[in-house]
Amino acid sequence: MDDSNERKFQKELNGGLVGLVLLAVLAESDEDLYGYEIAKRLASANDGTSIFKEGTIYPVLRALSAGNLLTSRIVPSYSGPPRRYYRITEQGRGVLAEWKLIWQGTRDFVDRFTETENSDTGHSS
Amino acid sequence: MNRSAPRSIDQYLRQLREELAGADSALIQDALYDAEEYLRAEVAAHPDKSEADVLELIASTYGAPDEVATAYRDTEVKVKAAMATPRKEAKSAMGRFFGVFLDPRTYTSLFLMLLGLPRGIIYFVLAVTGLSLSAGFSVLIIGVPFFLMFTAICRVVSLAEGRLIEAMTGVRMPRRPVYQGTALGFWARIGEMLKDPRTWTTIAYFVLMLPMGILYFVIAVAGLSVSLSLTALPIIGVLGQAGWFGLGGVEVFSTAQPEWVFHTGFGIPLLGLAGVLLLTSLMHLARATGKLQAMFAKSMLVARTASSPEAAEPDAALAAH
Numbered sequence: 001m002d003d004s005n006e007r008k009f010q011k012e013l014n015g016g017l018v019g020l021v022l023l024a025v026l027a028e029s030d031e032d033l034y035g036y037e038i039a040k041r042l043a044s045a046n047d048g049t050s051i052f053k054e055g056t057i058y059p060v061l062r063a064l065s066a067g068n069l070l071t072s073r074i075v076p077s078y079s080g081p082p083r084r085y086y087r088i089t090e091q092g093r094g095v096l097a098e099w100k101l102i103w104q105g106t107r108d109f110v111d112r113f114t115e116t117e118n119s120d121t122g123h124s125s
Numbered sequence: 126m127n128r129s130a131p132r133s134i135d136q137y138l139r140q141l142r143e144e145l146a147g148a149d150s151a152l153i154q155d156a157l158y159d160a161e162e163y164l165r166a167e168v169a170a171h172p173d174k175s176e177a178d179v180l181e182l183i184a185s186t187y188g189a190p191d192e193v194a195t196a197y198r199d200t201e202v203k204v205k206a207a208m209a210t211p212r213k214e215a216k217s218a219m220g221r222f223f224g225v226f227l228d229p230r231t232y233t234s235l236f237l238m239l240l241g242l243p244r245g246i247i248y249f250v251l252a253v254t255g256l257s258l259s260a261g262f263s264v265l266i267i268g269v270p271f272f273l274m275f276t277a278i279c280r281v282v283s284l285a286e287g288r289l290i291e292a293m294t295g296v297r298m299p300r301r302p303v304y305q306g307t308a309l310g311f312w313a314r315i316g317e318m319l320k321d322p323r324t325w326t327t328i329a330y331f332v333l334m335l336p337m338g339i340l341y342f343v344i345a346v347a348g349l350s351v352s353l354s355l356t357a358l359p360i361i362g363v364l365g366q367a368g369w370f371g372l373g374g375v376e377v378f379s380t381a382q383p384e385w386v387f388h389t390g391f392g393i394p395l396l397g398l399a400g401v402l403l404l405t406s407l408m409h410l411a412r413a414t415g416k417l418q419a420m421f422a423k424s425m426l427v428a429r430t431a432s433s434p435e436a437a438e439p440d441a442a443l444a445a446h
Contacts, residue, residue: 035159035168053188058159061202078169094131113388 014052018060023096032085069095132177134164144194150427156197163187173431183384225408233293234415238341245338250333283327283426295305296419299427323428330425348407355400
């Protein structure tokens with residue numbers, strides 16, 4: 001049961017974070033990336049196992065694209081169906097900057113409570 | 126879940142399709158497309174491993190079919206909720222009746238009705254020209270390639286029509302074309318196209334769009350002009366009485382029939398009220414027509430993969446590689 005609890009918690013956390021991570025990956029990349037490439041980048045950043053199930057990034061990519069945060073173009077591929085390459089838009093960069101601030105604020109706030117075990121100063125940091 | 130893990134791309138896609146059963150057909154088409162892109166790339170990235178070995182690890186990287194299906198369902202719901210502008214649900218009957226003016230879908234649906242005529246003409250010409258030229262060329266060597274080109278164009282146009290309808294009515298339509306597979310031979314591909322009911326329903330949709338488009342256009346134009354002029358009547362009346370408005374010396378109501386309506390003080394506001402009611406009804410009609418048109422387009426243009434997994438998409442094509 002412990003294992004499924006952990007997974008459920010991880011899944012709930014991932015809900016909003018996938019979008020942030022995808023925007024960040026695309027903002028750092030010099031070239032356009034397609035879904036599989038992005039999935040592999042995420043996995044390699046975490047020693048080969050992605051925190052997200054890679055299948056979950058595709059619908060988020062599509063959602064970001066529908067919100068004009070990403071643009072995309074289609075390139076034929078030899079190995080399968082044509083690939084959709086994504087690139088971040090100016091609007092996407094603006095949203096990313098805002099989301100980063102929110103994330104940093106949230107992280108600091110959560111850290112304030114979860115890191116009390118290691119310090120004796122109590123709630124204030 | 127408790128079913129056996131997929132051993133091939135073909136099996137994976139079939140399980141994913143089963144997991145998504147009952148979901149929006151456009152969502153299923155997109156989910157299958159994404160999964161196939163990933164799986165094929167993964168297999169191609171590991172040339173030393175067999176397809177079965179690669180698929181064994183898929184559940185921990187891409188996710189098992191049921192996990193992926195849940196992700197698509199959840200994201201779709203969240204995005205819809207996030208993209209929809211929150212609007213207050215009017216409680217009173219009055220509020221609900223006139224609330225139609227605040228719904229942006231009303232105006233886009235009305236615009237879609239007006240676009241019905243040009244779209245209908247273009248689609249009709251495309252379908253009829255393509256079919257008749259295909260029939261004519263069928264005795265020549267260029268007959269088969271011509272038919273292939275025609276069906277390919279139809280698919281692209283149907284995808285564009287779907288995008289337009291989604292933008293105007295908000296009903297989910299596919300964002301990716303159906304992937305046919307690469308390993309099929311030339312003749313097999315033609316066979317699949319002829320067998321695929323979607324090819325024929327798409328052409329039927331194009332032909333039907335002409336009469337439907339004419340009807341939409343007429344309703345929209347006639348409805349708008351009648352209701353708007355009735356609504357403007359009291360305003361023009363008041364301005365005309367005050368001498369601020371005239372049509373180049375023509376008295377606005379001098380030739381209007383029946384005279385008793387226009388000569389009573391309260392007849393004119395009554396007509397104005399009728400104009401407002403008519404305009405509001407037209408708006409409701411436009412919104413409902415947009416919804417119906419979208420449902421019709423979905424049933425004709427999108428493969429019904431959910432209800433009949435075997436029939437709509439050739440599994441032979443998916444088993445390529």
